[in-house]
Amino acid sequence: MKPTIKDIAAETGFSIATVSRVLAEKRGSYSDKTRDRVLKVAKELGYRKNTLAMELVKKKTDVIAVIVNVTPTNFSNGIIDGIQERATALGQQVIILYAGNRNHALQHQAIITALERSVSGILLMAIEPDKDDLRLLTEARTPFCFVSVNLADERIKSVSSDNYQAAYQATEYLIAHGHRRIGLVGIDQYHTGSQRRSGYQAALKDNHIQGKASWIQMGDYSYQAGQAAFKPYQQMAVTGVVAASDMTAAGLQKAAQINGLELPMALSVVSIDGTLICDIATPALTSITQDFTRIGIESVNCLVGENATQLVPVTLTERDSVMKYVE
Amino acid sequence: MKPTIKDIAAETGFSIATVSRVLAEKRGSYSDKTRDRVLKVAKELGYRKNTLAMELVKKKTDVIAVIVNVTPTNFSNGIIDGIQERATALGQQVIILYAGNRNHALQHQAIITALERSVSGILLMAIEPDKDDLRLLTEARTPFCFVSVNLADERIKSVSSDNYQAAYQATEYLIAHGHRRIGLVGIDQYHTGSQRRSGYQAALKDNHIQGKASWIQMGDYSYQAGQAAFKPYQQMAVTGVVAASDMTAAGLQKAAQINGLELPMALSVVSIDGTLICDIATPALTSITQDFTRIGIESVNCLVGENATQLVPVTLTERDSVMKYVE
DNA sequence: CTGAAAGCGCTAACAT
DNA sequence: ATGTTAGCGCTTTCAG
Numbered sequence: 001m002k003p004t005i006k007d008i009a010a011e012t013g014f015s016i017a018t019v020s021r022v023l024a025e026k027r028g029s030y031s032d033k034t035r036d037r038v039l040k041v042a043k044e045l046g047y048r049k050n051t052l053a054m055e056l057v058k059k060k061t062d063v064i065a066v067i068v069n070v071t072p073t074n075f076s077n078g079i080i081d082g083i084q085e086r087a088t089a090l091g092q093q094v095i096i097l098y099a100g101n102r103n104h105a106l107q108h109q110a111i112i113t114a115l116e117r118s119v120s121g122i123l124l125m126a127i128e129p130d131k132d133d134l135r136l137l138t139e140a141r142t143p144f145c146f147v148s149v150n151l152a153d154e155r156i157k158s159v160s161s162d163n164y165q166a167a168y169q170a171t172e173y174l175i176a177h178g179h180r181r182i183g184l185v186g187i188d189q190y191h192t193g194s195q196r197r198s199g200y201q202a203a204l205k206d207n208h209i210q211g212k213a214s215w216i217q218m219g220d221y222s223y224q225a226g227q228a229a230f231k232p233y234q235q236m237a238v239t240g241v242v243a244a245s246d247m248t249a250a251g252l253q254k255a256a257q258i259n260g261l262e263l264p265m266a267l268s269v270v271s272i273d274g275t276l277i278c279d280i281a282t283p284a285l286t287s288i289t290q291d292f293t294r295i296g297i298e299s300v301n302c303l304v305g306e307n308a309t310q311l312v313p314v315t316l317t318e319r320d321s322v323m324k325y326v327e
Numbered sequence: 328m329k330p331t332i333k334d335i336a337a338e339t340g341f342s343i344a345t346v347s348r349v350l351a352e353k354r355g356s357y358s359d360k361t362r363d364r365v366l367k368v369a370k371e372l373g374y375r376k377n378t379l380a381m382e383l384v385k386k387k388t389d390v391i392a393v394i395v396n397v398t399p400t401n402f403s404n405g406i407i408d409g410i411q412e413r414a415t416a417l418g419q420q421v422i423i424l425y426a427g428n429r430n431h432a433l434q435h436q437a438i439i440t441a442l443e444r445s446v447s448g449i450l451l452m453a454i455e456p457d458k459d460d461l462r463l464l465t466e467a468r469t470p471f472c473f474v475s476v477n478l479a480d481e482r483i484k485s486v487s488s489d490n491y492q493a494a495y496q497a498t499e500y501l502i503a504h505g506h507r508r509i510g511l512v513g514i515d516q517y518h519t520g521s522q523r524r525s526g527y528q529a530a531l532k533d534n535h536i537q538g539k540a541s542w543i544q545m546g547d548y549s550y551q552a553g554q555a556a557f558k559p560y561q562q563m564a565v566t567g568v569v570a571a572s573d574m575t576a577a578g579l580q581k582a583a584q585i586n587g588l589e590l591p592m593a594l595s596v597v598s599i600d601g602t603l604i605c606d607i608a609t610p611a612l613t614s615i616t617q618d619f620t621r622i623g624i625e626s627v628n629c630l631v632g633e634n635a636t637q638l639v640p641v642t643l644t645e646r647d648s649v650m651k652y653v654e
Numbered sequence: 655c656t657g658a659a660a661g662c663g664c665t666a667a668c669a670t
Numbered sequence: 671a672t673g674t675t676a677g678c679g680c681t682t683t684c685a686g
Contacts, residue, residue: 002468004678004679004680005679005680006679006680014656014657015656015657015658016657016679016680016681017656017657017658017659017681017682018655018656018657020679020680020681020682021655021656021681021682023680024680024681026681028655029655029656030655030656031655031656034655034656046466048439048442048443048467049443049679049680050383050443050445050678050679050680051440051443051444051445052379052382052383052388052444052445052678052679052680053383053662053678053679053680053681054679054680054681055379055662055680056377056379056380056383056662056663056664056678056679056680056681057661057662057679057680057681057682058662058680058681059662059663061379070404070408074401077397080425081397084425093424093440094424094425095422095423095424096422096423096425097420097421097422098407098411098421098423112375113378113420115375116375116376116377116378117378117379118377118378118379139373140375141329223603223606223607247603250607254606254607254609257609276550276574277607279550279581280550280577280581280604280607280608281607281609282581282584282608282609331662331663331664332663332664333663333664341672341673342672342673342674343663343664343665343673344665344666344672344673344674344675345671345672345673347663347664347665347666348665348671348672350664351664351665353665355671356671356672357671357672358671358672361671361672376663376664377662377663377664379662379663379664380662380663380664380665380678381663381664381665382664382678383662383663383664383665383678383679383680384663384664384665384666384677384678385664385665385666385678386678
């Protein structure tokens with residue numbers, strides 16, 4: 001059996017209360033001699049605190065649960081790094097619960113799991129909640145914050161990049177390079193996708209370009225979504241494309257090249273993300289770069305009640321995937 | 328205050344024991360009528376079970392902790408998928424603890440965290456343990472298994488690809504394509520790296536090629552490690568390279584292209600991993616492909632005592648990054 | 655500075 | 671089928 005404070009108490013002759021105090025470092029409530037003796041015996045016995053028991057009596061935990069929707073793209077690592085960094089600084093542990101990809105049952109279950117573990121806060125990453133999820137979250141008294149998804153509801157906390165701006169800037173960049181037939185590929189039907197669509201459409205409109213519905217190719221931010229869009233784009237003679245993710249951009253470029261196009265001459269691409277994939281792809285992808293670490297950090301801030309930036313700005317990173325278009 | 332079984336007991340008039348029984352679905356120990364009443368009140372009150380309390384009294388949890396070393400490459404997602412899949416089938420939850428990259432303090436702390444939470448098992452992914460880690464793990468009575476690292480110690484459980492074979496096959500493939508000056512880039516000094524080095528060296532030896540120490544460029548499996556190796560390789564006129572990861576391979580190819588080389592004519596590359604990066608890179612990377620999902624599944628099996636495959640076989644996937652070499 | 659005692663929310667004998 | 675009771679390992683008054 002694992003040793004408990006009782007064993008230490010028996011061994012040292014102190015009461016369990018005293019042992020508890022030194023182990024919890026309640027300073028000023030025990031003498032140095034007592035402390036040394038307790039610590040020594042604890043070490044000898046190979047004592048490990050039972051966090052479960054502690055959390056039960058304290059009725060609080062120092063753990064933040066991150067529930068992540070596993071999108072078929074690769075942006076999440078940076079965010080998790082940021083979360084980890086800030087959480088550690090605040091003395092919180094981080095546990096990550098994977099919820100599959102757009103899997104309602106798993107997603108709901110993950111929220112319940114987090115709630116039943118009495119975590120101190122819940123971060124929902126790339127998650128689109130349904131009514132039940134939202135009810136569950138609001139009824140519990142656990143703080144929560146959506147990450148990388150902006151639900152466009154003032155009452156619900158979220159931290160994400162400015163999706164509208166991201167798409168707007170990407171589209172404008174292509175327009176500034178002479179493109180007039182501009183696609184948007186890989187976005188989904190949810191909040192993030194819709195916001196990017198709005199930004200894209202606004203940029204077209206502000207520049208007096210009459211967009212076509214077919215220029216928007218829906219998808220799931222994946223490499224495959226990019227590949228699949230190439231043929232349609234070729235048929236409609238699109239010259240520049242805003243891709244919803246680096247993965248999607250890479251897929252589109254690859255399909256174009258396999259079909260004999262010379263890039264970026266025959267097709268310009270701007271991706272949204274700015275991960276290492278941009279450097280790996282050929283030509284290197286010009287991107288709207290998200291500040292993932294910052295998003296992670298701010299989301300933890302949001303959770304602990306500090307006022308956090310809810311819309312993290314994006315920046316443009318020029319690489320080699322866009323070429324000036326001349327008729 | 329959150330409602331507890333006490334509240335349900337008070338409301339229904341039953342004892343807490345009965346409430347506990349129906350909530351825990353101890354079938355046969357309560358009537359249908361009782362169950363309906365209890366469940367109804369539980370729902371009305373918005374009752375959520377306190378997992379902490381349950382785990383404390385049961386002295387066991389149904390959670391597997393995955394401690395992951397964040398390597399600067401991208402192989403881990405597939406493994407986690409496999410772990411998740413198998414764990415869910417076994418009724419276990421999965422929590423993931425990030426331990427930074429080769430950060431001894433964080434790594435040790437993560438093990439302690441897992442132990443103090445009384446998890447049912449610990450999976451250590453891409454982790455190189457030191458003496459203290461190993462002592463901690465063996466002294467606790469918690470099952471553990473190393474994943475994607477083979478410690479070459481019969482007494483310590485691990486599941487990984489056959490690193491020796493992976494490097495051997497990659498090297499032989501290049502030799503079969505006429506290469507004689509073959510590099511190995513991106514490996515580290517730890518077990519995985521050493522095992523791959525052995526396989527590489529054995530393949531050279533078996534084919535009567537006298538290797539040079541400088542053909543081996545150490546690294547950390549990163550994109551940057553690949554980039555950094557290009558110049559040295561160019562100077563020593565290496566014609567084929569085995570890369571320790573897809574990321575490293577991509578970095579090497581990119582550096583070569585930036586320096587004006589035509590690939591794969593001027594340099595052939597085989598990578599070890601076989602992730603989507605292989606398709607994104609240009610030319611698409613021929614790879615020794617690891618079965619990540621299988622590794623994840625087997626590692627969970629290993630934990631729960633089923634006899635698991637400890638060395639998961641790799642396969643060769645031909646793409647476009649290797650060209651026949653002729654003098 | 656230390657100890658005794660009362661729980662945290664739940665489960666598991668042991669009764670009935 | 672249900673209730674009573676005794677904890678799980680820890681923290682925290684309240685006394686002294």
